Amino acid sequence: MQDRAHSIWVIFLSFFIAYLLAIVPFPEWAMNYRPEWVPMVLIYWTMALPYRVGIGSAWAVGLVLDVLEGSTLGMNALALVVVAYVALSLHQRMRMFSTLQQSGLVLALVGLNLMLCNWLQIVTGQSVSSNLMFLMAALTSAVIWPSLFQLLRQIRRSFDVH
Amino acid sequence: MFADARFGYLERIRFGLGYITTPVYWVADIPTRVSFLIDDVFVSRTDLLEENDDLRANLLIAQRELQLLESLVSENNRLLALNEATRGINGDVLAAEIINISPDPYSKRVLINKGAREGVFVGQALLDANGLMGQVDEVLPLTSWVLLITDSHHVTPVEVNRNGERALARGSSSTASELELVFVTQTQDIKVGDGLVSSGMGQVYPKNYPVAEIVSVFADPGQDFATIKARPLAQLASTRHVMLVFNSEQAQTSVRGAADILEPDFPAVEAVIIDSVDASTTTADQIPQAASDAAVQ
Numbered sequence: 001m002q003d004r005a006h007s008i009w010v011i012f013l014s015f016f017i018a019y020l021l022a023i024v025p026f027p028e029w030a031m032n033y034r035p036e037w038v039p040m041v042l043i044y045w046t047m048a049l050p051y052r053v054g055i056g057s058a059w060a061v062g063l064v065l066d067v068l069e070g071s072t073l074g075m076n077a078l079a080l081v082v083v084a085y086v087a088l089s090l091h092q093r094m095r096m097f098s099t100l101q102q103s104g105l106v107l108a109l110v111g112l113n114l115m116l117c118n119w120l121q122i123v124t125g126q127s128v129s130s131n132l133m134f135l136m137a138a139l140t141s142a143v144i145w146p147s148l149f150q151l152l153r154q155i156r157r158s159f160d161v162h
Numbered sequence: 163m164f165a166d167a168r169f170g171y172l173e174r175i176r177f178g179l180g181y182i183t184t185p186v187y188w189v190a191d192i193p194t195r196v197s198f199l200i201d202d203v204f205v206s207r208t209d210l211l212e213e214n215d216d217l218r219a220n221l222l223i224a225q226r227e228l229q230l231l232e233s234l235v236s237e238n239n240r241l242l243a244l245n246e247a248t249r250g251i252n253g254d255v256l257a258a259e260i261i262n263i264s265p266d267p268y269s270k271r272v273l274i275n276k277g278a279r280e281g282v283f284v285g286q287a288l289l290d291a292n293g294l295m296g297q298v299d300e301v302l303p304l305t306s307w308v309l310l311i312t313d314s315h316h317v318t319p320v321e322v323n324r325n326g327e328r329a330l331a332r333g334s335s336s337t338a339s340e341l342e343l344v345f346v347t348q349t350q351d352i353k354v355g356d357g358l359v360s361s362g363m364g365q366v367y368p369k370n371y372p373v374a375e376i377v378s379v380f381a382d383p384g385q386d387f388a389t390i391k392a393r394p395l396a397q398l399a400s401t402r403h404v405m406l407v408f409n410s411e412q413a414q415t416s417v418r419g420a421a422d423i424l425e426p427d428f429p430a431v432e433a434v435i436i437d438s439v440d441a442s443t444t445t446a447d448q449i450p451q452a453a454s455d456a457a458v459q
Contacts, residue, residue: 016186019186023190023265025262026265028337031265031267034265063179064182067176067180068183069264069266070264070299070300126315
């Protein structure tokens with residue numbers, strides 16, 4: 001019981017920090033290169049603890065992100081649910097992957113997340129970019145993934161989250 | 163999701179979730195506040211004295227301008243009373259601070275640290291020291307999102323200060339912070355350097371606040387309309403201190419709107435509305451009286 005309370009606390013804190021990083025103001029030119037922290041943290045937890053963090057958590061996480069970013073309620077929730085679903089169905093294989101392969105998968109998943117968000121913005125008639133520069137965030141996310149993975153694994157092991 | 167985009171009965175859910183998200187904004191804002199604190203604490207005496215002198219000089223200039231303005235306002239009121247026109251809106255302001263900007267580079271929105279608790283309402287105008295900034299787009303309990311005038315979904319009704327030529331200033335669709343004047347015919351008299359003020363049409367913005375300055379006019383004979391670009395006067399990217407405008411008419415709807423969200427049956431609201439109606443009628447009565455006083459003098 002004690003362990004369970006512990007683990008939930010660490011997961012909440014990691015998402016809180018991801019939210020912070022997601023809304024901290026960036027210079028104008030760097031906006032497109034901001035790594036997608038929340039999807040990455042979500043991918044990590046679905047991969048490491050698929051029985052704790054799943055599609056329901058992804059939905060809740062996405063709703064809070066929507067309110068934070070002031071986007072249409074449900075946009076990030078839907079995109080993150082899709083990402084969580086793919087990550088859940090691949091989590092056994094992802095654990096076997098090398099760091100480079102994992103980065104490639106994160107590139108694809110974050111790219112999927114960005115594409116979904118962009119598409120949903122177009123559908124709901126919001127202003128969107130006219131070029132594909134917004135996908136650069138997937139690239140920066142993939143570059144950062146190995147270090148984030150190491151960091152979160154250290155945290156998970158030292159706090160014995162399970 | 164479509165329920166939120168198309169209908170809006172999810173407003174309450176958003177409002178509730180706003181309580182959860184407030185701590186995130188609060189923490190994200192800590193670095194800025196710490197840097198302001200450091201600026202405040204570690205400042206030398208000579209700097210303070212210099213700043214004090216500067217401020218005093220500025221105050222003197224501002225007071226002089228205020229004196230001129232007061233005489234102009236009374237003159238204007240007299241003239242308007244003669245014409246039986248409506249009076250310019252002269253509302254209260256509420257100081258606020260910008261605490262965050264939208265993470266999406268294509269939507270130009272900022273977050274301010276005043277929300278439903280302070281009586282902020284959707285459609286309220288936001289100003290900084292230099293000009294109009296935008297209007298409140300979404301109200302959360304302790305914070306609100308403001309749509310800037312440079313957002314491509316935002317159109318500001320403006321008029322040229324020099325000759326009263328009316329136009330619509332739409333936000334640029336690129337990431338640049340500029341306005342485009344739409345549907346201006348090639349023969350309309352608008353020149354580079356002209357100042358644009360809010361025209362008060364659409365009844366969202368108060369009248370006569372400075373909005374922008376024309377930076378380029380391009381009349382292509384093959385096009386129906388001229389391509390006119392303007393630079394907003396407000397420091398959209400760098401300012402932190404802003405003002406929310408309350409004027410008497412909008413305040414009534416705001417009290418109603420806030421009460422709707424907070425508590426559906428709020429008995430004090432009616433009284434407040436009636437009070438403000440009384441206040442507005444008395445001020446309206448006073449204008450002709452002031453005019454007649456002036457005539458006697």
